[in-house]
Amino acid sequence: MDPALQQEVEQFRAQSPENEIYFLETQKLWELSSKAARLANVDEKKAVGELRDYLKSSRPSRNLKLVWFRNIAAAVLVLSMGYWIYRQNTKIVYLTKLTGNSQVDTVKLADGSVIVMAENSELKYPEKFDGEREIAFARGQAFFKIAPNPAHPFKVVMNKSDVTVLGTSFNIKVSSVQIDLSVKTGRVMFSPFQNGSKSILSEGQAITYDSEKGEIVAKTAQNADAWLTKELTFVDTPLEEVCKQLSAYYHADIKLQNNKRNKKLNATFKNQTLAQVLEVLNETYNIKIKKEKDQITLITP
Numbered sequence: 001m002d003p004a005l006q007q008e009v010e011q012f013r014a015q016s017p018e019n020e021i022y023f024l025e026t027q028k029l030w031e032l033s034s035k036a037a038r039l040a041n042v043d044e045k046k047a048v049g050e051l052r053d054y055l056k057s058s059r060p061s062r063n064l065k066l067v068w069f070r071n072i073a074a075a076v077l078v079l080s081m082g083y084w085i086y087r088q089n090t091k092i093v094y095l096t097k098l099t100g101n102s103q104v105d106t107v108k109l110a111d112g113s114v115i116v117m118a119e120n121s122e123l124k125y126p127e128k129f130d131g132e133r134e135i136a137f138a139r140g141q142a143f144f145k146i147a148p149n150p151a152h153p154f155k156v157v158m159n160k161s162d163v164t165v166l167g168t169s170f171n172i173k174v175s176s177v178q179i180d181l182s183v184k185t186g187r188v189m190f191s192p193f194q195n196g197s198k199s200i201l202s203e204g205q206a207i208t209y210d211s212e213k214g215e216i217v218a219k220t221a222q223n224a225d226a227w228l229t230k231e232l233t234f235v236d237t238p239l240e241e242v243c244k245q246l247s248a249y250y251h252a253d254i255k256l257q258n259n260k261r262n263k264k265l266n267a268t269f270k271n272q273t274l275a276q277v278l279e280v281l282n283e284t285y286n287i288k289i290k291k292e293k294d295q296i297t298l299i300t301p
Helices: 003-015 017-036 044-058 062-089 239-250 274-285
Strands: 094-098 105-108 114-117 122-126 133-145 154-158 161-165 169-174 178-185 187-191 199-202 205-210 215-220 231-238 253-257 264-270 288-292 295-299
Touching: 003 017, 114 122, 154 169, 161 169, 178 187, 178 199, 199 205, 231 239, 239 253, 239 264, 239 274, 264 274, 274 288, 274 295
Parallel strands: 133 154, 253 295
Antiparallel strands: 094 122, 105 114, 114 133, 122 133, 133 169, 154 161, 161 187, 169 178, 178 205, 187 199, 205 215, 231 264, 288 295
């Protein structure tokens, strides 16, 4: 770090082969210790100052310098071992949160971020963050409101894919073959797999990623968090899209037939049943409703 100090060390190395051996051994030990731990608590300026003062005051002989290098090597080793023991004793604990049928639950992370989990979802997260902020979302659906921290981006890992954010809110739905991502505020970066093409999404944008085909398709972000707000809002929404969103929200199979006029819907439904929504569609467009087994078919005139 210091040119003058570096020159003194170089002079020491040149004095004899033994000095060079001690230097190389010390250097190797230092490199190994730096890989074993991040020495964040070391006051580098203070350490350099003390070393310089020592060299000026003592001007050690050749033998004393050898002892000096031995002491440094021993100190580095002790410091590394102590830090390793400290890391083992303060090892980060990971927690797993599961939600059952018809259960919605909230998790508040150590950094202040809040995650609202829908039913049948699974989340793995650290009890506390050690610099990097990363969690794993295995399955289900959740709404994420991430606390901003420019120095440490937040990452959500799922099925070999991940979403990276600074501070924003978004919704994720994960299954074994598909990931749905929609952004409510801010911006996020979606990485489908290692070295895959990344996608940047802003407020109001959404995508569907097919993990089997490796395809990303843009879609509307409308009503992505309806499971949480219990509100469905449609603004000039084609009836085909209305049926898709109703199917996802009510867990039903709803199809549309004979929509030759490309009808669109403008409506808001708050805490209403599927039967009530279908009644509104019937009165608005004179739609016939046909129910067969687990499928509902809407037929326009």
